[in-house]
Amino acid sequence: MREDLTAAASHGVAGTLGAPDPEDDRSAAPPPPRRRRGPGVLLGCATALLGSLCFLVAGAALGPFLLWPRTRPDALRVLMAGARRLAALERLRRAVFFGDRFPEHYTASDRKILRYLAVRCCSGLLCAVVTGLLGFGAVLAGLLVLGVARGSIGWDDLLTQVVLGGVLLFLDVQGLYSLAALDARTARECFGPSERELLRQRIDELAASRAAVVRAVDAERRRIERDLHDGVQQRLVALAMLLGRARRSRDPERADALLRQAHEESQGVLTELREVAWRVYPSALDSLGLKEALGGVAARCGIPLRVDFQVGAPLPEPVETAAYFVVSEAVTNAAKHSSATAMEVRVALTGARLTVRVEDNGEGGADPAGSGLAGLRDRVAALDGVLHIDSPLGGPTTISAELPCA
Amino acid sequence: MRVILAEDSTLLREGLVRLLADEGHEVVAALGDAVTLLEEVEEHRPDIVVADIRMPPTHTDEGLRAAVEIRDRFPEVGVLVLSQHVERNYAAQLLASNAERVGYLLKDRVAQVEEFLDALERIHGGGAAIDPEVVRQLLVRTTHGDPLARLTPRERSVLEALGQGYTNSAIAGKLHLSLSSVEKNLNAVFDKLDLPHATGYNRRILAVLRYLES
Numbered sequence: 051m052r053e054d055l056t057a058a059a060s061h062g063v064a065g066t067l068g069a070p071d072p073e074d075d076r077s078a079a080p081p082p083p084r085r086r087r088g089p090g091v092l093l094g095c096a097t098a099l100l101g102s103l104c105f106l107v108a109g110a111a112l113g114p115f116l117l118w119p120r121t122r123p124d125a126l127r128v129l130m131a132g133a134r135r136l137a138a139l140e141r142l143r144r145a146v147f148f149g150d151r152f153p154e155h156y157t158a159s160d161r162k163i164l165r166y167l168a169v170r171c172c173s174g175l176l177c178a179v180v181t182g183l184l185g186f187g188a189v190l191a192g193l194l195v196l197g198v199a200r201g202s203i204g205w206d207d208l209l210t211q212v213v214l215g216g217v218l219l220f221l222d223v224q225g226l227y228s229l230a231a232l233d234a235r236t237a238r239e240c241f242g243p244s245e246r247e248l249l250r251q252r253i254d255e256l257a258a259s260r261a262a263v264v265r266a267v268d269a270e271r272r273r274i275e276r277d278l279h280d281g282v283q284q285r286l287v288a289l290a291m292l293l294g295r296a297r298r299s300r301d302p303e304r305a306d307a308l309l310r311q312a313h314e315e316s317q318g319v320l321t322e323l324r325e326v327a328w329r330v331y332p333s334a335l336d337s338l339g340l341k342e343a344l345g346g347v348a349a350r351c352g353i354p355l356r357v358d359f360q361v362g363a364p365l366p367e368p369v370e371t372a373a374y375f376v377v378s379e380a381v382t383n384a385a386k387h388s389s390a391t392a393m394e395v396r397v398a399l400t401g402a403r404l405t406v407r408v409e410d411n412g413e414g415g416a417d418p419a420g421s422g423l424a425g426l427r428d429r430v431a432a433l434d435g436v437l438h439i440d441s442p443l444g445g446p447t448t449i450s451a452e453l454p455c456a
Numbered sequence: 457m458r459v460i461l462a463e464d465s466t467l468l469r470e471g472l473v474r475l476l477a478d479e480g481h482e483v484v485a486a487l488g489d490a491v492t493l494l495e496e497v498e499e500h501r502p503d504i505v506v507a508d509i510r511m512p513p514t515h516t517d518e519g520l521r522a523a524v525e526i527r528d529r530f531p532e533v534g535v536l537v538l539s540q541h542v543e544r545n546y547a548a549q550l551l552a553s554n555a556e557r558v559g560y561l562l563k564d565r566v567a568q569v570e571e572f573l574d575a576l577e578r579i580h581g582g583g584a585a586i587d588p589e590v591v592r593q594l595l596v597r598t599t600h601g602d603p604l605a606r607l608t609p610r611e612r613s614v615l616e617a618l619g620q621g622y623t624n625s626a627i628a629g630k631l632h633l634s635l636s637s638v639e640k641n642l643n644a645v646f647d648k649l650d651l652p653h654a655t656g657y658n659r660r661i662l663a664v665l666r667y668l669e670s
Binding site: 279280283284285286287288290291292294295297298299 | 465467468470471472474475478479540563564566567568569570
């Protein structure tokens with residue numbers, strides 16, 4: 051259902067909002083050629099005429115039964131069955147001639163169907179009138195040309211006719227366009243979620259991902275605090291203790307040995323600090339770009355790691371950062387928990403979508419609800435991306451993220 | 457003295473063991489968590505237990521809980537807890553009943569070796585050692601009409617030292633005053649703060665801390 055909605059959204063309002071449409075480039079049929087639209091519009095006029103006739107006949111036949119309370123439900127059922135057939139016909143017309151893709155399992159309410167058909171009949175009949183006017187205008191234009199050829203029309207007359215005809219032609223074409231747009235919009239609202247529903251759904255998504263961003267930030271801060279306390283601070287305290295002991299020692303040789311130890315320890319503190327700073331934010335990402343930063347991950351990782359980097363265009367900064375953290379978190383996880391012996395990272399840009407895929411040959415069983423992976427999911431969702439975690443017991447684990455780069 | 461250590465950072469634990477050995481103390485057990493701490497205390501009956509508050513498995517307050525239990529079950533064993541940050545309510549829990557053989561220090565205080573060793577000695581001698589930072593935070597109150605604002609700087613520093621657990625004579629040494637002047641200052645403090653002139657300095661520490669926390 052979620053993906054159905056997204057598919058509908060790609061043609062609906064959310065499409066203009068830049069909603070992700072994971073189905074778009076895989077299962078979607080190519081849109082029908084534009085030349086099919088003319089016949090589609092004409093057919094629309096015919097179906098509207100048919101619909102109006104049906105309603106007239108059905109109204110006349112069922113009217114008395116609809117008024118009588120006892121027979122009303124049955125009459126309504128008959129009426130609705132017909133209406134749904136008509137609606138299905140319209141749906142087919144939209145799909146074949148205009149390439150609309152409506153969600154498979156979306157069923158509109160009776161009221162929605164009836165309202166749609168009413169609007170559809172009116173707009174279709176109007177469309178027929180406008181098309182007729184266009185034909186009438188063409189005949190008039192032909193007569194005008196004939197008149198000019200015979201020389202029976204003066205220049206001033208011709209000018210007036212051309213100006214007036216031009217204005218009328220513009221109005222007529224404008225009307226046709228508006229009616230086509232109305233046809234598309236009413237069909238979308240009846241056979242799929244309405245724009246309002248899509249907007250609401252999008253707002254829900256945004257609210258959720260905004261909350262998730264805050265959650266992710268807090269989790270990161272907690273991690274940084276832990277890193278500082280359990281790493282750097284402990285080392286500094288130990289270092290200070292060594293120095294204190296050296297100062298209190300009365301034996302110069304021993305004091306010297308303690309000082310040497312303290313000196314070594316201070317190197318350790320520096321290394322630790324560099325590591326923590328790197329985990330907070332890899333500065334190489336800004337200066338050298340994603341590829342180099344990932345190379346850094348591979349160099350730091352204890353497991354052999356192959357990086358396949360297929361990105362031919364510059365990436366937006368948030369996408370780069372998210373991609374980096376997906377890889378580094380996945381690699382850290384694998385190194386800690388999976389007992390993997392080899393890993394492979396693949397980063398590829400196809401169209402406007404970056405795919406990041408990390409695979410290891412470990413024993414699997416990664417917990418998607420674990421804090422690290424949940425944080426990643428939040429980070430990716432904040433960019434309208436999706437994170438897939440596939441980690442069956444016994445392995446292998448594949449973590450992949452799709453990030454839109456629009 | 458005989459000491460039991462409970463500290464999860466290996467680096468720090470080893471450092472403490474070495475430091476105490478340098479000073480001629482005996483570390484009878486050094487643990488990485490609080491799980492077996494009580495059993496070890498029961499077995500060895502050390503003079504003093506030094507415990508980190510935040511330890512595995514939950515990294516919250518297991519060290520503190522163990523310390524409170526040791527105080528209840530083995531009153532003759534001194535307890536010194538090390539805290540990552542100043543947590544007033546931890547300090548309050550620890551000092552709930554009395555201020556004897558007890559200490560609450562910031563972890564960083566261990567880096568000042570002399571202060572740490574001094575705190576151990578004070579606790580071992582039946583006294584208290586409260587981190588100056590705790591007392592300082594309790595003293596930082598500048599609400600209007602605060603009686604603390606009426607103290608002279610000298611009286612304030614005497615009060616601060618008493619809050620940390622120093623005896624009158626130790627305060628005199630620390631602030632380079634005569635014993636009688638310390639007593640005079642303290643009496644002035646107790647008068648200005650409406651504190652009962654309690655006898656026994658432990659009770660006075662508690663009075664001061666309670667007053668500052670209220």
